[in-house]
Amino acid sequence: MKISIRNAEKEDIEGIMCVEHRSFHTNIAENSDTFLERIESFSDGFLVMVIDGEIAGYISSELWDYSENIETEKFVLGHNITETHRNDGKELYISSIAVxxxxRGKGYGNALFSELVSRIYRNYEISSIILMVSVNWxxxxxxxxxxGFKEIQVIKYFFDDDEKSDAIIMRKQM
Ligand SMILES: CC(C)(COP(=O)(O)OP(=O)(O)OC[C@H]1O[C@@H](n2cnc3c(N)ncnc32)[C@H](O)[C@@H]1OP(=O)(O)O)[C@@H](O)C(=O)NCCC(=O)NCCS
Known part of the structure; x- marks a missing residue:
């Protein structure tokens, strides 16, 4: 089995969308324009895991200006990265991950996550990482x-899935 992790390219979009649609509720899955914009705007922040030629997983991210107060509107699913990403932003926002x-269950999700964080930490000046997760994931x-992430806020009924699940915002200081 040949496994590699590399920056995503636009040509990967079909494989990325396949992972997306198989991983998230239809109301939550983001569309291909959102992903293409992420690849174009911040390719260092978008990694794919390729196993024997197949896109097995992805992780996407943005760099945000750090703000102690949580601006919940920045977490809206499908938002355009060009409105939130700053190349010199000090906070890494992990927008999505799926395998x-x-x-699953073989350590690949953790490997993708760790690889992204260490690459960004090496090449950008980040001082914290922030993300949002459903209580059910x-x-x-x-x-x-x-x-080492800690819960900093819960947004009730955030996700438009069958359970209208709550979202947890988590942050880690580096
Ligand atoms: C989240 C996701 C990417 C993790 O990928 P993965 O390759 O299965 O993750 P790993 O194998 O590295 O496992 C990570 C941890 O979760 C645990 N885990 C994996 N599947 C699990 C399950 N179904 N139930 C409970 N724990 C589980 C593992 O045991 C591991 O914990 P450990 O290190 O303490 O043993 C994958 O489950 C996925 O794509 N889920 C659907 C999309 C999603 O929820 N994305 C999150 C967006 S914020």
Whole structure:
């Protein structure tokens, strides 16, 4: 089995969308324009995991100006990265991560997450990382808790899924 992690390219969009649609509720999955804009605006912040030629997972991110107060409107799903991303931003915002079901539970999600954080930490001047997760996404929450993220806010009924699940905003100071 050949496994690699590399920056996403526009040509990967079909594979990325396949992972997206198989991983998230239809009302939550983001569209291809959103992903293409992310690849174009901040390609260092968008990694794909390729297993035997197939896109097995992805992680996407942005750099934000740091703000102690949480601006919840910045977390809106499908927002345009060009309105929030600053190349010299001091806070890394992880906008999404997903791995195809058949590859889950093998450490790949954690590997993608760790690889993105270490690459960005090496090449940009970030002092914190922020993200949003649904209360129901147990595997993702485990990755974040294990990596030292702390809950800083809960937004009730944020996600438009069947349970109208709450969102947790988590942050880690570097
Ligand atoms: C979140 C996701 C990317 C994790 O990928 P993965 O390759 O399965 O993750 P890992 O194998 O590295 O496992 C991460 C942790 O979650 C645990 N885990 C994995 N699947 C689990 C499950 N179904 N239930 C409970 N824990 C689980 C693992 O045991 C591991 O914890 P540990 O290190 O303490 O053992 C993947 O589950 C996924 O794509 N989920 C759907 C999309 C999603 O929820 N994205 C999060 C957006 S914020």
């Amino acid at each position: 195809l079901k058949k590859y 147990i595997a993702a929450r485990k990755i974040y808790e294990k990596n």
